[in-house]
Amino acid sequence: MLLACLAGALLTCALAPLLTRVLGRDAGWLLAVPLLGAAALIALGYDDAAHSPAEPTPAVVESLPWIPSLDVGLALRLDGLSLVFSLLVLVIGAAVLCYATRYLERTDRVDRGKHAGFYALMTGFAAAMLALVLADDLVVFYVAWEATTLCSFLLIARSGDGAREPAIRTLLVTVAGGLVLLAAVTVMIVATGTTRISAVLTHDVWGGQPGLTTLVAVLVAVAAFTKSAQFPFQAWLPDSMVAITPVSAYLHAAAMVKAGIYLLLRFSPVFSGVPAWTVLLVTAGLVTAVFGAVAALRRYDLKELLAYSTMSQLGLLTAMIGVGTTAALSAAVVHTVAHALFKSALFMGVGVIDHNAHTRDLRKLARMNPRMPVTAAIMVLAAASMAGIPLLLGFVSKESMLAAFLDAPGPAWTPWLLTATAALASVFTVAYSARLVLGALGGRRGTMVREAPVTFWAAPAAGALAGLVLGLAPFLLDGLASAGASAAAGSTVEKHLAVWHGPVPELFVSLAVLATGAVLVLARRRVHAVLGPRAFPFSALDGVDRAREGTIRLGGVVGSWTNSPAPARHLAIPAVCLSVVALLAVWRTSELPPVRIAASEPLDWLLALLIGCGVVAMMGARSLISAIVVTGVVGFSITVWFFDLGATDVAMTQLLVEILTVCVMVLLLRRLPARFSSPGARRRVVALLVAGAAGLATTAGVWMLTGRREASPASEYYLTHGYNETGGSNLVNTILVDFRALDTLGELTVLGVAGLTIAALLHGRRPAADDPAPIDERSPVSDPGTNTVFVRTAAWLLGPVIVAMSVILLLRGHYEPGGGFISALVGGAGFTLSYLAAPSDERARVRLPYLWLIGLGVAVGTVTGLLGYLDGSFLRPLHPSVLGFELTTALVFDVGVYLAVIGVILAAFNLLGRPPSDTTKVLPGEPEPGASGPDDPPGSDAAEGTRTEVRKRRRTARRNTPADPATARTPHATHDPGEVNPR
Amino acid sequence: MSSAVIAGLLVFGAVYLFMQREMLRVILGFVLLGHAGNVVLMAAGGSARRHEPFGAPGDLSTVADPLPQAFVLTAIVIAFSITIVMLVLAVTGRDEDDDTEADPEEARS
Structure with a gap:
């Protein structure tokens, strides 16, 4: 049932954009239905559980495996506290969605989807809050917590141009709190060994380790403070009222800030006795309560006034939870409900006024003539409930709070101090409630403002009326309050709410508060004259901004340490770090095995x-x-x-x-x-120091770590069995192609990639222009053709010898020194010789498809490896006997090595050795030398590459020739007859 | 002991060249570092036994360890290809083989 409710909420979120596209702003009506349905389901489900006699503390538990290996599951648990909060989340959520249908502007057929984001985020917000209050798994709880943070950020951020900065500030504060919660969650999971919240709450680790308990209590409290805007993290809440009114109403009444209160109540059974918890909550709560109430009195913007009022009311709740007695916890639960009702009604009411009067500044409203009787009634009822005037729910809840403060445990002065402070906050509450109502009622002259339609004021009216009904008959809330308080206290609490308790002390406190408040209201001009000009010496908002700027600056500073195009800095860091590690190791090592084979x-x-x-x-x-x-x-x-x-x-x-x-x-x-260049003295000294440390570390490391053991077992195995198992007598070669052929295949691939990289780099980017070499034309060696005659002769004579050597080395590699690598290098040296002997770069080009050779080499190696499956495994060499000769596939594998290596060498020489700046040779319209020479294999990579290159060079030639004479110089090695030099 | 000294000298030179401005000197530093790595590998096999590992030797106490040799052989070829890639990087892109931007003081001198 719980899972179904959560799934339903998520489904609503998924469907919201689609519905909005069809229905426009009216989608809110439909979207509210599943939320109300879920609320009904949850209430009925809890009722069932409460009537089963087996359970002492009734709860509905459901679970779905999520990360079984970590024992993290989508565990949901509905107890009294979750019931209270999930009803608030769903019912207020539904009310806000209905309200939004008239608050949002009407959309025509074209941009129907304009509000899709709003509805998706609001329903997503509701789903996240529902997951949060139902979660019985710490990981799920944390994820839901962060989801509400993100939803509120996005909802604030999408509210217009000025909303960006407040949204970011909100995100920074709440995300910081989220990290603190993550720390708390992690410590709890590690300490208790479980992620189930219900198991964590009853774990016996909390009694035995006061230090740990205090740590977690402080972490949880700080996380809740950021979410519920408690001092010193209160700045974001008034800041975030730039959001549109439905968002603010939900944020302040049922979601977001209530998540912090829920967290405190949820963990209250464990921490309520911890001194740090009590002191922190009571102090921060009361400071926030008084500060918020005073600040609210100074505001002109009705919504801003309400934002400070929320802060103040949450402060009272926090202090109440800090007191921690059963009376206090039940009072907190009741006041949470009362606050949700009157605050949602007030926000929505201000929204109605704002919507119709186009202002919510009470100075401007005073110059208007609002004829809005219903809205005015809503505002009066809800504000009266907030002020704690009798016969409204706010009176009942405030009186139980005062009673709980009067009964607070601790030294004798504690109850008096707490009650006095709470009463002070309440006096200011009366004053700002009156300010709100008087402002909302507006003036008697000026522009007339008409009443909104019933569809618009229905939702706030419901909230305000609920406050009245429950205020008249508070016993209706008995069940819910008792259930919530029992879960928050961890023991069964029977709460009986009533309007009249007889002449009890809290009644007199209430009366005194109302009387003093009334005086303040009457003397409101003088109060404002005193309070108005007095700005607070510091602004918490500035604090958030400074913290943010500081973080960004710190990031810049840290980044600048490594932000350099100079390779020196990047290469020095590992060198220094490794040296330090190595030298520390040398210093810490006391005993070494003796040097066995130091020779x-x-x-x-x-x-x-x-x-x-x-x-x-x-x-x-x-x-x-x-x-x-x-x-x-x-x-x-x-x-x-x-x-x-x-x-x-x-x-x-x-x-x-x-x-x-x-x-x-x-x-x-x-x-x-x-x-x-000659390095400066500073660079030289630094380089010498770093290099010296690295060299010393290397010497010490090699000396300490080598030569202190006999031959390894692997070495002995190769030496004793290598020949017999492979038939090859060159043991190094057998390791390469028989025993560890997979390594070699990997190395071939690396070589191939290196070859491709060279080709890609040189095809994609032109190499730097070369410096022209001054050539004395009169010198007998100026003509490369005659100059290279000796080398050419040598190459002509040696060429076949080198090729033959290369083949012999390849074939005998398994038995004698040689093998694929060596023979390929010899072959590569042969090609190099022919390149060096050529009289010009163009003629020197060895026209072999080097990229094909590389690919062929890797392919041969792989196919040989696949042949190995005939004998059981990849790359196992086969030893077939053909016509009496013992052959081995290892030799074929070595051919693959040969091809890949020679491919890379050819790639390097062909690509690097091409005419360096031949822009002058290939002028537009001229035939291209070598572009499609007769000895080009058709379709070969080299020819393909050359053609594209030439095309590109032509383009650059057109661009460069007039502008950049440097690229137009003729290189010394291209004095062939027929070449055109325009100079 | 001699291999430790050789490796230390090579790393000393390599790191010194790393800290220079020109890309080519940095590349030469990598060449030296490659040598140093190979020397360390060979030292790991021990330098007391120096007979070439061929066939099925009867007396193991004098024959060199073939395994580090195989490692070093491929390492040399890989280091060669990496050197070429770095050389290509040095000549493509910007014309200057130098990090003058990062160090204006030295650039003036």
Whole structure:
């Protein structure tokens, strides 16, 4: 039944936009029906439970699994307190929806859907509030709490231009409270081990741990304060009255702010004895009550006045819950109902006046002549209830509150102080109620304002009349009040409400309040003269704004620490952090296992010295060329070290990569500045310090963590079983293609992606223009054709040798040093040689579809892997015997490696080695050299790429040639006859 | 001990180059860092046993560990491709290989 009600509310929310599109503003009538239906269902359901004799505290419980692994469920529980609040939420919600049908402007057929957002959010708000008050699961409760925050934010934000800032301020305060609630919820779940609210409330952890209990009590109280606008979080409530009246009415009477009161009442059984809870609630509540009441007296805007009044009334409720006796809790429940009735009626009544008079400023209304008898009656009745005038519900509730204050536990002075403060707030309440009514009644002369239709005032009239009826016959509320109070107190409470209790002390307090209030009303001009000009020295709104600006500034400051295009800053952060961690670890480590196999041979130290020299030379290099050259010193030293360590394959790979890296860099020489800048002293010192720390940390880490154990089991396995299982004697190669082929396949893919990245980058963005090299035309080496004759001859002779070597290395890789990686690098070196030997960039182009090669390599590797399924698993090598020869699919896999690696190398040379700034060669209308050469494989990627490139260059040429002479210079390597140089 | 010193030297150079303005020097820093990573991997396998791991060796106490070698072999090739990608990034886009915007004081000097 509860789940059905909640589902119904959500469904209403989902249907609201559709209905609004059909019916326009009148959709509110239909949307109110399910809410009233749910209210009836809930009331009947609770009645059933209350009449079953088995239950001492009646409750309806329903549950739906949500996150079973965390034991979080959509658990709903309807007890007395939930009953009171869900009835308020649904009935007031329905009333506000009916009221909105006349408050909202009429829409014509075209923009019928204008109010769709309003109705969807209002019904969504009601659904969220219903979920909140019915939830028996802390997680569900929290989610519903945040949902109400969001709904109210959106409802305020959509109320016009001026609403944006107040909406954001509201959101900031309430979301901050939501985070506090999250903390409270988390602590509760961790402390009790359950998410069920009913189980948490009866858990015995609260009695045993006063510290924990106090912490959670404070967190819950602060969360409720933000929601219910209690001091010091009160600013958002008057601020948010920029929202349209139906929203304000719902927000102030039944939803949002009542969520905080509900939270306090719900957890009252656990925390009511905790001193921090009592002090916090009573102090904040009474301060807010007096502050709000005084502030309300100074307002001219009727709605703003009501907003401060809400704050004040909620303050009384909060203080009441803080007192915590059964009498206090039952008084709080009754006053919650009374407040909901009179406050919704007042807001809607002010809305009617505002709608018809087009103002709600009481100074302007005084110059008008409102002839609105019904609205005036509504305002008088509701305001009288708020002021606590006898025969209205407000009198009954206020009197029970005063009685509870008079009976407050604690030192002897407490009841007197509390009663006096509450009475003071009530005196001001009488005064501002009168101010409200007198303002709403308006003047006797001026523009005449006509009464609204019955459909408009029906909803507020119902609220005001309910206050009168329940005030005359308060016993009608006995059942509801007793049920609510029992749930809030955690024990059975029988509340008997009556108008006349005999000559009890609270009656005299009430009379004194009314009398003093009447004096204030009579002397209202003088009171206003005293209060009016006195602004408060600080504004909480400014506080919220300052906090917000401060947060944004702090974010900016934190962001600016890393907001830099300089790589240095980004790269320094991990270096520093890792160094600190490593050095801390060194400092904290006291005992290490002994070094077992520390063997450093003299050659190692020689190489370390060489590497050190290379590194220092790299650091000090001032020109591009010298930096590239000394990089080789380090690389080749490491190559020798690898040979010395018995890692032949590794050393060969390193050697080839070293050569190829230098070749790639040479291609870029002319596109980069030839000389490096000299770093400033500060940068140098910082860099040296950071680098020193990182180097020290590395040395310490390697020294401490390596060489202190025998060979690993994996190593022993490969050494003893590798040959027998794979038939390959090159164990490193067998690891690559047999044992850990999946790793290698992954690496091939990475290589392929790198190749694609290069291609994409160079196709998509033009490389930087190169610096023209000055060429002495008289020099015998100025012609690249004759200049390269030796290299060409060498390439011609060596080319076939290199290709043959490459194939041999590939085939023998399983048994001897070699394999896919090494052979591909050798092959790549061959292509590089042919590139370097070519007299021009254009002729050098090796026309192989490199992207296809990369894809083919990965595909071959994958297909070989799939073949492995014939023998059980992906990438398991097969060993078929063909014509007596023992073969292995691992070799095929190695071919895949070969293709991918050579594809990447070709991509790099083809793309980086293309004519750097050939805009001058391809002038518009000229035939394009090399665009569709006879040796282009048809449809190959290279040719495809070239064509698009040329097309693009033509465009840039048109753009650049007159404007940018830098891009129009002829590169030195393109002196072929037939090339046109316009200069 | 020597591998620890070599790794430390390489990281020292790498981090120093990271803190420079030119992209090419940063790339060279990455080249050094790649070397350093490989040295650490080899050191993890131990540098006392230095015989090449071929066939089915009888005496395990002198044969080098093949596993880090396999790791390092592929790491070298991957580092090579990453170096090329970074080099391409250095020459595409802005013309300046330099972060002068971030450091106007040094740019003037």
